[in-house]
Amino acid sequence: MSHAPQHLDAARYTWGGDEFLFVEISESMSLAANFKANAMATRLTARAVDGVVDICPANASLLLRFDPDTVPPDRLEALVREVEEEVAQLSEQTLETRIIEIPVWYDDPYTRETGARFRKGHQRPDGTDLDFAAEENGLSSPQEFIRKHHESPWLVSMVGFVAGLPFMFQIVPQEEQLEVPKYLSPRTDTPPLTVGHGGCFACIYSVRGAGGYQMFGIAAAPIFDPAQKLEDFSDFMIFFRPGDIVKFKPVDEDEYRAIQAEVDAGTFTYRQVPVTFDLQKALTDPTAHNRDILEKLNGI
Amino acid sequence: MAFDILEPGLATSVQDRGRFGYYNVGIPQGGAMDQLSASMANALVGNSAGDAVLECAYLGPRFTTDTDAVIAVAGAPVQVKVNGQTADQWTRLSLAAGDEVSFGMLSGGTRYYVAVQGGIDVPEVLGSRSTYTLGALGGFQGRTLKAGDTVPVGTTSGSSSSGPAWEAVPEDLRPVYAREVTVRILPGLYDHRLTAEGMETLVSTAWKLTPVADRTGLRYAGPDLEWKPRTQPFGAGSDPSNIVDAGYAIGSIQVPGGKEPIVLHRDAVSGGGYAMVATVISADMDVVARSAPGTLTHFEPVTMEQALAARADAARVRRAVWG
Numbered sequence: 001m002s003h004a005p006q007h008l009d010a011a012r013y014t015w016g017g018d019e020f021l022f023v024e025i026s027e028s029m030s031l032a033a034n035f036k037a038n039a040m041a042t043r044l045t046a047r048a049v050d051g052v053v054d055i056c057p058a059n060a061s062l063l064l065r066f067d068p069d070t071v072p073p074d075r076l077e078a079l080v081r082e083v084e085e086e087v088a089q090l091s092e093q094t095l096e097t098r099i100i101e102i103p104v105w106y107d108d109p110y111t112r113e114t115g116a117r118f119r120k121g122h123q124r125p126d127g128t129d130l131d132f133a134a135e136e137n138g139l140s141s142p143q144e145f146i147r148k149h150h151e152s153p154w155l156v157s158m159v160g161f162v163a164g165l166p167f168m169f170q171i172v173p174q175e176e177q178l179e180v181p182k183y184l185s186p187r188t189d190t191p192p193l194t195v196g197h198g199g200c201f202a203c204i205y206s207v208r209g210a211g212g213y214q215m216f217g218i219a220a221a222p223i224f225d226p227a228q229k230l231e232d233f234s235d236f237m238i239f240f241r242p243g244d245i246v247k248f249k250p251v252d253e254d255e256y257r258a259i260q261a262e263v264d265a266g267t268f269t270y271r272q273v274p275v276t277f278d279l280q281k282a283l284t285d286p287t288a289h290n291r292d293i294l295e296k297l298n299g300i
Numbered sequence: 301m302a303f304d305i306l307e308p309g310l311a312t313s314v315q316d317r318g319r320f321g322y323y324n325v326g327i328p329q330g331g332a333m334d335q336l337s338a339s340m341a342n343a344l345v346g347n348s349a350g351d352a353v354l355e356c357a358y359l360g361p362r363f364t365t366d367t368d369a370v371i372a373v374a375g376a377p378v379q380v381k382v383n384g385q386t387a388d389q390w391t392r393l394s395l396a397a398g399d400e401v402s403f404g405m406l407s408g409g410t411r412y413y414v415a416v417q418g419g420i421d422v423p424e425v426l427g428s429r430s431t432y433t434l435g436a437l438g439g440f441q442g443r444t445l446k447a448g449d450t451v452p453v454g455t456t457s458g459s460s461s462s463g464p465a466w467e468a469v470p471e472d473l474r475p476v477y478a479r480e481v482t483v484r485i486l487p488g489l490y491d492h493r494l495t496a497e498g499m500e501t502l503v504s505t506a507w508k509l510t511p512v513a514d515r516t517g518l519r520y521a522g523p524d525l526e527w528k529p530r531t532q533p534f535g536a537g538s539d540p541s542n543i544v545d546a547g548y549a550i551g552s553i554q555v556p557g558g559k560e561p562i563v564l565h566r567d568a569v570s571g572g573g574y575a576m577v578a579t580v581i582s583a584d585m586d587v588v589a590r591s592a593p594g595t596l597t598h599f600e601p602v603t604m605e606q607a608l609a610a611r612a613d614a615a616r617v618r619r620a621v622w623g
Contacts, residue, residue, distance in 0.1 A: 054324055056324040061546040158571060161326055162434050162435065
């Protein structure tokens with residue numbers, strides 16, 4: 001197995017002023033670092049420590065907001081170090097989660113138009129972000145890039161930036177991961193539901209606004225619904241949770257419009273099914289692990 | 301009871317103390333940028349500290365009240381007018397039904413607050429009435445005010461029985477709006493990625509606040525900061541100022557490409573790929589909020605002990621307001 005080393009040293013603890021504790025689990029991105037961040041967040045949430053206001057797991061780190069008048073910084077650090085030790089002792093590294101199918105209209109006119117508006121200063125002023133991404137990854141065509149983008153699943157490694165935006169990490173060996181530089185200067189506009197990519201991360205922009213990731217397509221259904229009109233949002237206005245597994249499904253314009261009509265009618269629901277993510281399997285035999293979880297999705 | 305908005309001002313929004321517990325999904329705390337001024341406005345009208353107020357940025361709104369009302373304006377120095385007549389800031393004002401409130405130009409700072417007895421009565425969303433405009437969530441229909449809006453005001457005062465029965469905020473308690481300020485920071489997070497000279501530049505420069513300053517963050521102009529050259533870790537991006545996307549502390553300072561430090565504020569994006577090198581201490585977030593473009597700013601490094609002592613001092617000022 002030629003995966004990057006997954007051994008993790010002890011995390012680095014540092015302060016963000018008098019209200020934030022930052023725990024850097026690893027400087028570099030890996031499934032193991034993300035698994036540890038989320039496992040620590042889950043255990044810290046279960047402990048319900050008085051004075052801890054926010055627990056924000058990220059790709060390879062963890063951010064806690066706390067009230068130092070209730071839980072002094074040194075006591076909080078000791079507690080989090082205890083939890084880090086607990087997680088290091090875990091023998092079984094599995095996560096009960098779900099796989100979700102996300103319909104995407106790749107190479108759509110909305111992101112193409114936005115890309116054209118921000119061509120000045122782009123690494124590749126001619127062509128599109130997809131052309132640039134294909135070249136950067138040594139692929140023969142944008143179609144080849146699109147195929148590699150949706151054929152394997154992605155793990156939601158962090159939710160944030162703006163409300164409900166998922167960062168996703170491709171569950172394949174490191175040398176097969178798609179990597180694309182971010183825009184040299186961030187855009188001031190991004191269509192809502194744009195499927196973007198920066199570094200090794202895919203994202204779906206939940207709302208319209210600024211963004212620095214390259215743009216490849218547009219998702220057909222919402223992932224943030226403050227009015228909570230759709231059934232998938234009946235519990236909470238934000239769809240994604242860290243640990244979710246995403247399978248992109250390419251759709252054409254007709255299918256995109258049909259999904260939009262279902263969204264407008266309030267009848268759209270995402271195809272999703274519960275699965276177990278097994279870190280060791282995902283690391284040692286990602287092809288088999290991906291086949292197993294995709295079969296679950298295809299079986300519904 | 302309601303305010304009828306005739307002119308909305310530049311960016312008038314409903315804010316309270318903020319929305320906590322949702323930063324893990326990208327929803328920022330929000331809330332009044334200058335918490336102390338908003339709190340003083342509430343105290344003057346007999347509200348509780350958590351009642352919602354109008355936050356007015358630079359150019360204020362023009363509005364009428366449909367019933368008698370008690371209001372107060374606190375924050376950045378601005379000319380307050382009731383039916384065209386100058387009225388006092390930092391003072392309780394009584395309005396009769398049909399009275400019109402408007403504002404002149406600011407003479408310092410950026411934001412001032414209008415509190416009304418009973419509070420601005422928009423629905424709570426996720427535990428707060430604060431407006432999160434990017435997510436179109438909370439506040440008045442998730443956005444800044446427009447002409448023609450009818451903004452509801454609570455009829456039952458959330459009156460604080462323990463608050464002082466002030467007619468006006470004593471002069472010595474009012475915040476100052478200086479053109480040169482010192483903001484205390486706690487170095488940390490990714491400060492080890494700067495060279496020693498880079499950190500020295502951060503703490504020894506008089507940074508000038510640029511006009512690129514809003515509720516999300518404030519950008520400062522000055523010399524470039526030097527990052528240590530390095531082989532970037534997998535997934536981080538190519539520039540030495542890049543990290544694997546991580547959570548952002550509110551108040552933290554990032555320096556993309558080593559140019560123009562950005563201080564994240566109440567509506568901060570919750571994460572991203574730029575290394576943070578220090579964080580404004582909680583006691584000085586209001587000082588940053590009061591800074592107008594052009595303000596010369598010194599970032600003074602302190603220890604955690606000093607940050608906590610400053611926090612205790614700020615709590616004493618709040619107790620002076622609320623008893």
